[in-house]
Amino acid sequence: QVQLVQSGAEVKKPGASVKVSCKASAYTFTTSAIHWVRQAPGQRLEFMGWINAGNGNTKYSQKFQGRVTITRDTSATTAYMELTNLRSEDTAVYYCAKEIWGTYEWGYWGHGTLVTVSS
Amino acid sequence: QSALTQPPSVSGSPGQSVTISCTGTSSDVGGYNHVSWYQQPPGTAPKLMIYDVNNRPSGVPDRFSGSKSGNTASLSISGLQAEDEADYYCSSYTSSYTYVFGTGTKVTVL
Numbered sequence: 078q079v080q081l082v083q084s085g086a087e088v089k090k091p092g093a094s095v096k097v098s099c100k101a102s103a104y105t106f107t108t109s110a111i112h113w114v115r116q117a118p119g120q121r122l123e124f125m126g127w128i129n130a131g132n133g134n135t136k137y138s139q140k141f142q143g144r145v146t147i148t149r150d151t152s153a154t155t156a157y158m159e160l161t162n163l164r165s166e167d168t169a170v171y172y173c174a175k176e177i178w179g180t181y182e183w184g185y186w187g188h189g190t191l192v193t194v195s196s
Numbered sequence: 197q198s199a200l201t202q203p204p205s206v207s208g209s210p211g212q213s214v215t216i217s218c219t220g221t222s223s224d225v226g227g228y229n230h231v232s233w234y235q236q237p238p239g240t241a242p243k244l245m246i247y248d249v250n251n252r253p254s255g256v257p258d259r260f261s262g263s264k265s266g267n268t269a270s271l272s273i274s275g276l277q278a279e280d281e282a283d284y285y286c287s288s289y290t291s292s293y294t295y296v297f298g299t300g301t302k303v304t305v306l
Contacts, residue, residue, distance in 0.1 A: 112295070114242075121199060122234070122242065122285050122297040136293045139197065172241055181230040181289065184253050186241040 079103045081173055081187035088193045089163050096159040097190045099173035106149075107131040110176045111156040112183060113147060115169040125171075128156055129178060163194045200225065200286055200298035207304040213274040216301045218286035219267060224296055226267035230289035233262060233271045237282040245284075246271060273303070281305045 084098040099111060113125040126137035128147045135147050141160070149156045156173060170189040176182060201219040208214040218225065218233075225231055231249050234242035244253050246262035249269065259274045269288070273280055286298040 114297075121300045122236075122287070124287070124295040124297060126294070138294050139292070174242075180247075181232070182244065182247045182251075182253065183232065184244050184247075186243075189241055 079175065079185045081175055081185055083171075083173060083187040083190045086191040086193070088195065091164055091194060091196055093163050093194075094159060094161040095163060095192050096157055097171050097173075097192070099156045099158070099187050101130075101154045101156070101175065104175075106154040107151055108178055110178050111147070111149065112174045112176060113145075113156075113158045114172045114174060116172070116189075117166070117169040120169075123169075125158065127176075130156065131178065160192075163192075165194050168192065168194045197224075197290060197292065197294065197296045200288060200296055202284075202286060202298040202301045204299070205302045205304065207306055208276045209306045210276055210278065212276050213272060214276060214303060215273075216271045216284055216286075216303070218269040218271070218288075218298050220269075220288055220296070221267055223291040224288040225264065225269050225286075227291060228289045229264070231262070231264060231269040232287045233260075234285045234287065235280075235282045236285065242285065276305055278305050 080102045082100045112127045128135045146159045173187040174183040175185045206214045233246040236242045249264045250262040284301045
């Protein structure tokens with residue numbers, strides 16, 4: 078059973094950074110892409126970026142370029158999303174999703190990680 | 197990248213059919229056959245319902261179907277059921293090698 082297990086909820090102060098993890102299991106991690114999507118309270122889904130878990134290549138949405146870094150640890154079959162210089166508008170649930178590379182089928186999603194930014 | 201445009205809400209009675217539109221540009225929906233649709237009940241993670249315009253993942257009922265014409269994609273739900281009540285989002289691959297989501301549509305079963 079493919080699973081994506083994300084790290085727990087975080088509370089951060091404005092200006093701080095947050096790093097969310099996404100632990101994958103029950104498939105060959107390096108054949109996938111991991112996408113990161115966020116959803117502010119009551120708002121739409123918003124694409125942040127992706128990583129090719131095989132070669133580590135990344136691509137970020139222009140909106141988050143310069144503030145987001147997506148990495149992976151193949152030995153731990155885990156992807157990470159770090160967002161810096163947090164502001165209140167970054168309060169959201171952050172999701173990871175898996176795509177078998179090149180299929181465009183995001184069939185599995187993590188349960189989401191709530192990040193709250195508050196002074 | 198601007199969000200794809202969806203109607204805020206659609207509704208129908210049980211057994212009826214509803215269609216949700218998703219309008220983008222030639223740089224996303226119109227340029228690629230990589231349009232997906234997600235169902236999201238309140239408080240849950242999105243669930244893939246359609247990918248590559250009209251492909252259903254295993255386990256998704258055939259009441260759900262997708263199509264595309266020009267810069268607009270559509271999701272149709274036939275034989276509407278109470279369990280279909282949720283928010284629905286489209287997404288598309290883009291010319292920037294990224295993805296863009298739609299504004300979201302709330303489906304209400306009357």
